[in-house]
Amino acid sequence: MDRKKFIKSTCAFGLGVTGIALLLESCKKTQNTTTPQGPTVNFQLNLNQPANAALNSTGGTVSANGVLVINVGGAYTAIAQSCTHNGCKVGYNSSGNNFICPCHNGVFDINGNVTSGPPPTPLKKYVVTKNAAVLTIAG
Numbered sequence: 001m002d003r004k005k006f007i008k009s010t011c012a013f014g015l016g017v018t019g020i021a022l023l024l025e026s027c028k029k030t031q032n033t034t035t036p037q038g039p040t041v042n043f044q045l046n047l048n049q050p051a052n053a054a055l056n057s058t059g060g061t062v063s064a065n066g067v068l069v070i071n072v073g074g075a076y077t078a079i080a081q082s083c084t085h086n087g088c089k090v091g092y093n094s095s096g097n098n099f100i101c102p103c104h105n106g107v108f109d110i111n112g113n114v115t116s117g118p119p120p121t122p123l124k125k126y127v128v129t130k131n132a133a134v135l136t137i138a139g
């Protein structure tokens with residue numbers, strides 16, 4: 001094989017391999033776009049305990065077991081706290097009623113859906129039930 005043919009065939013092979021790798025990567029991203037990510041939990045928070053007192057006020061948050069629990073206007077929401085991009089802890093933004101990741105400005109709505117930034121998948125949302133002064137967070 002002369003030099004010209006060798007270079008031609010090597011380039012063709014390289015382009016083919018690159019194309020397949022890009023195709024597989026795009027398929028991988030498509031598959032993950034709707035599956036919320038977060039730990040499986042089932043725990044309780046007593047609102048009478050000082051450590052959970054923030055939850056007695058609108059906009060108050062408590063982080064426990066990888067879950068961020070929020071008092072949203074007297075109702076409770078719980079969301080996985082680890083960003084689905086690179087795992088930084090998201091924080092609740094009461095003025096926008098959403099979650100912001102400080103690492104690369106990923107933004108999630110109150111239900112955990114990605115609204116902007118690099119996160120590839122939603123945050124998992126948990127069921128919160130209240131019985132007297134005790135919240136149960138499960139999902």
Ligand code: FES
Pocket residue numbers: 083084085086087088101102103104105106117118119
């Ligand atoms: S780690 Fe959250 S946006 Fe990158």
